[in-house]
Amino acid sequence: MNYDLPPEYTALRRMMREFCEEEIKPAAKRIDHSGQVPREMLQRLGELGFLGVPFPRQYGGMGAGEIGYCILMEELNRASPSVATIVGAHIGIGVMSLYLDGSKTLQDKYMPDLCSGKKICAFALTEPNAGSDAAAIQMRATLEGDSYFLDGQKMWITNGPIADVINVLALTDPALGARGGATVFAVEREWEGYSTGKPERKMGLHGSPTSLLNFDNVRVPKENIVGQLGLGFVTFMKTLDIGRVSLGAATLGGAQAALEACVRWARTRSQFGRQIAHMQSVQFIVADMAAEIEALRALVYRTAWLVDTGRPFIKEAGMCKLLGSETASRCIDRAVQIHGALGLSRDFPLERAFRDARISEIFEGTNEIQRIVIASELMQEVGVRLRP
């Protein structure tokens, strides 16, 4: 399945598909039940170069850009959304913020180990009182000599329990607030005063660990500022914008897997003396699913192309996340219906897919926030500036 992408991506997709089918998909049920992705699996992804797909080769990346990264996320999410979420938080928002705005010294220091899978990254923005309203963060970073001291809590952080490098946003000038007075710091897990809570018990994505992070006077050298002092909010928002494209790609993989399961099942299952494929209600469902998925595919890969060619993409990225998460939830819900009782069985992958998909409508900015982002961009095009 090439989907008309330039030929250089065909081999990449084949390689990723093979790996996912052979090594990830067979482990997906175990990952869900055990609540863990084996670290060796992440190491293996790193050895194959998959954890550095979008980044330039000089940092140990694969140099395949956003399109290559979207292919990876689509394939991973077909096989195991838990693995895709770990990888998405690592590459798409964790390492991405270092790549977008980090100094050359910081990039040289961390990116090779992050791209090779020796180290895992996390992106820490959300706090108990700052979810959709990310600018309401309260975490402080106070300058003393050549170092900042970080105090506060982050919560719902993907990879929290396993991350070695954590990019975290804290107020360096509380009087200015997050917009203008917050800075991103790269923190290492061994540093004194840093600790993580127990993994959250979630509806789905059981293998993707999410936790609270505690910063108790953690000393961070000035050199570990990612981007510019006071401009961390911009760095994180830029990162989230790009992250929404690959999240759309991930949801595409989940929706496609559901469609393929439906078509297979419609051929296998017979009722009233004929395959359910012959029933119009089933045909209409798979037709709608296929049409929605093709539209999503076109949007995701066009947006990835906008990113790779340096064109504006914020509105389309919001659409990737919005349309993708809702398409995947709808398709998987319909797939459960077509499978009847089997769709609800914990022994069958759809039940897990249903639980895993729901979260995409919430994390990396809820779908309500995506609608606000899209509307703001649209209004800006006609000269109307909406308030944040």
Ligand SMILES: Cc1cc2nc3c(=O)[nH]c(=O)nc-3n(C[C@H](O)[C@H](O)[C@H](O)COP(=O)(O)OP(=O)(O)OC[C@H]3O[C@@H](n4cnc5c(N)ncnc54)[C@H](O)[C@@H]3O)c2cc1C
């Ligand atoms: C599995 C998982 C992994 C996550 N990983 C990370 C991570 O790696 N890093 C990180 O920093 N965060 C992470 N998060 C946090 C996530 O980004 C937030 O949960 C999300 O931004 C929503 O914030 P909230 O949960 O506080 O909901 P709230 O902001 O409290 O929203 C509650 C409801 O109000 C709606 N709402 C809020 N404001 C508006 C508005 N202005 N207009 C319309 N509706 C509005 C929301 O859409 C939602 O329906 C993760 C969350 C989950 C569940």
